Amino acid sequence: MVRFRDKGDRPRRVRADGPGGTGSSGDPRRLRGSRASRGPLDQRDQRDSGEDCDYVVWGRRPVVEAVESGRQVNKILVVKGGSDPEVLALAREHRVPVSFVDRATMDRAAAEAGAGNHQGVLAFLAPISYVQIDDILEAARAAGQDPFIAVLDGIEDPQNLGSIIRTANAARAHGVVIPARRSSQVSPAVVRASAGAAAHTPVARVVNIANCIERLKQAGVWVVGTEPEAPLPLWDADLTGPIAVVVGSEGRGMSRLVGERCDFTVNIPMGGKLASLNAGVAWAVVAFEIVRQRLKKGGPVGQSDSDS
Secondary structure (H helix, E strand, C coil): CECCCCCCCCCCCCCCCCCCCCCCCCCHHHCCCEHHHHCCCCHHHHHHCCCCHHHEEECHHHHHHHHHCCCCEEEEEEECCCCCHHHHHHHHHCCCCEEEECHHHHHHHHHHHCCCCCCCEEEEECCCCCECHHHHHHHHHHCCCCCEEEEEECCCCHHHHHHHHHHHHHCCCCEEEEECCCCCCCCHHHHHHCCCHHHCCCEEEECCHHHHHHHHHHCCCEEEEECCCCCEEHHHECCCCCEEEEEEECCCECCHHHHHHCCEEEECCCCCCCCCCCHHHHHHHHHHHHHHHHHHHCCCCCCCCCCC
């Protein structure tokens, strides 16, 4: 096994190519301007919409009410040139991502959601309550266990995100971290893809993944990145102790800055003609290698059902 720094030391970078919110309240069905108020979705609506429409709110006042109610909001769409100052101010206050789109894009999104008079604004609500990274760390400490965390750097496919959350639960990881922007958020589609595991697996949403990695290091967590070009095979790395695994996006992998913040990187030895695995599959391989090493060492794997 290989370790790259002594206990208590700051990380030594060993890359080959460079230097070594919580709680929710309210119900979208009770908000005026929600799709649920218009009756059940027909099959065409369910097929065409990227989000379950029970979690879409439209119109200036209903969107303001949704944000003020404490509901977790994945994102807000606003028509360019027609933004409402109150909506934007609340989005900044609650750190809700805002995307500015043209009128045609807004009309198309509203039609897919079955929205009525959207007034130039749509909000997509989260079906779970996000937590803070410190909540995940505290849960591990309270259980007397070394933290075991998945950190996702730009996973955009809801099916992949759901699969990763499902595997995290099966491997008894303490939580999953996702970025607030340029990433799939936990939508109803993700919950379905996770086979319900999203209801039992803490998910933290952060503004900046690189800063999140530094926070984990400060807490004594080793951060390992996954990339095909890494010099160290997964099987030769010591993955016991406090660990966070960074999984890059489907097409680009880890960003340069995130890769440089990792303590070390590993590759998954592969045969055949393909050079990489699906992001969800790669996470599963690494996650259960961590489980294997922890069990071999005789320590606890991670959270149990009673802990979650």
